[in-house]
Structure formats: structure tokens, C-alpha cells
Amino acid sequence: MxxxxxxxxxxxxxxxxEMILKLKDVATVSSGVTFRSRIEASKDGSVRVIQMKDLGDDNFVHLSESIHIDHTKPKSNQLAKLGDIIFRSRGQTNTAALLNEDVESTIVAAPLFRVRPDVKKVVPEFLLWWINQPSSQSYLASRSKGTMVKMVSKQGLEDLEVNLPxxxxxxxxxxxxxxxxxxxxxxxxxxxxxxxxxxxxxxxxxxxxxQTASNKKPGFDAVTSTPGQTQSRARN
Missing domain, CATH: 1.10.287 (Helix Hairpins)
Incomplete structure (x- = not known):
């Protein structure tokens, strides 16, 4: 329904x-932080990292299993916040998920993009829906490049047209x-x-x-014989 x-x-x-604008006119797109080596979780880490695995099929970012790392204090322009849209730039699908909870000292790892809507122009949930709807996905697929693994560039995402009511x-x-x-x-x-x-x-x-099969032992009568009955049968 x-x-x-x-x-x-x-x-x-x-x-x-009311107007048709490009995504870059209603939001700021930032590339995720690039790590030179594998991201290693740290029990005492002070910085949370949002990775591809943290983006759910329900279009929300799930932080329950996200990891913390030892990292130098992130720059202010690297931090994620409530209302940010996290975009999958690489893979079979180029959908996005909404960060719908307050976070502290949280960054987004490449190849994800962080999309920060201008709330004076666009509602974050609306922009999330627009990015994920079929016509936008078709456009993004046409802008993806790569032989083995397809990837949408930052400019490709920024040039996505958004129909704004x-x-x-x-x-x-x-x-x-x-x-x-x-x-x-x-x-x-x-x-x-x-x-x-x-x-x-x-x-x-x-x-x-x-259990029923184990109760039916082959070669024995269902009625258990007494020792005397057994000896009598043997003499007969």
C-alpha cells in the first residue's frame, strides 16, 4: 500500500x-578519507570510521558494528554529522544511505562519498530518495567507469540533475x-x-x-521376556 x-x-x-538543479547546487560532495593500508580496529581508538559494510539495505547508516581506529584528529571538513548522505561510489550499485543519528569524531572511508545537503534548498531524506530512485541510478551507471570494478567519479555524482519541488x-x-x-x-x-x-x-x-526409530530395536519383541520365560523357551 x-x-x-x-x-x-x-x-x-x-x-x-519548481526548478531543476545539479546535485552540486544543493549539496556539497566530499571524497572519503583514503587509507594507505588496511583499516585496523582499535579498542581504544578515538575516531569512528564509516565503511561500505555499514550502509544498510534499508537506506540508513548502521553504526552498531562500525569500528574505531587510532587516528590523528580529523580535520573539521572530514567529519560526518547527522543528516549527511553516504554514497557508494564503487560496486554494482551506486545507492546511498542516510546518517540519521548524532555522531562524534566520525569520518567516512574511501571509496565512499559524503554528501552534505544544503537544508535551505533540499530535505536530506528527499535527496536520498532522489539519488536512489531508478532514473538517477541509470544516470549514475552511465557515468561509472572501470573495467573490473565500476566507479562513479565525484564530478559524475555532482552533475546528477535533481528535480526540486x-x-x-x-x-x-x-x-x-x-x-x-x-x-x-x-x-x-x-x-x-x-x-x-x-x-x-x-x-x-x-x-x-x-527418537521413534531408536525405540524400535530390530530382532526383539515389543514385550520384554523375563529370565524364566527365556530359559523355558530354550528347553522347548
């Missing part, structure tokens, strides 16, 4: 577009988008719980089947 309503909102959006209309689209994502998340949780429940039933059935 939410998905259908979201599609209707997308169609209606065309009639509310009013801020009020952007908020409506963002709300529908959030509801749709929440619906998909709940459906996925139901699916996973059902799979676990079904697996539990099957395991119980298999266990009961093995």
Missing part, C-alpha cells in the same frame, strides 16, 4: 517541480519514502521470524522421528 502511494507521489511530483512537497515525498522503507523492513522481519519458526518445527519433527 505504501509503495503504491509512493509511486503516486512520484507521478504527482512532476507537476510540483518546494520544501513542503519534498517533505511529503520523504515521509512516504520513509514509510515505504519501514514497511519493507517490517515485512523482512516477519519473513525472517517465519523462517526461524518453520525451521524450529522441522527440527522438532526430525528429532521426534529419530
Amino acid at each position: 505504501f509503495y503504491i502511494r509512493l509511486m503516486l507521489t512520484v507521478i504527482e511530483l512532476q507537476s510540483f517541480v 518546494s520544501l513542503g512537497q519534498q517533505k511529503k515525498v520523504a515521509e512516504f519514502f520513509s514509510l515505504s522503507m519501514r514497511e519493507q523492513q517490517l515485512l523482512e522481519e516477519i519473513k525472517n521470524r517465519k523462517a526461524i519458526y518453520t525451521q524450529g518445527i522441522l527440527m522438532q519433527m526430525a528429532s521426534e522421528s529419530r
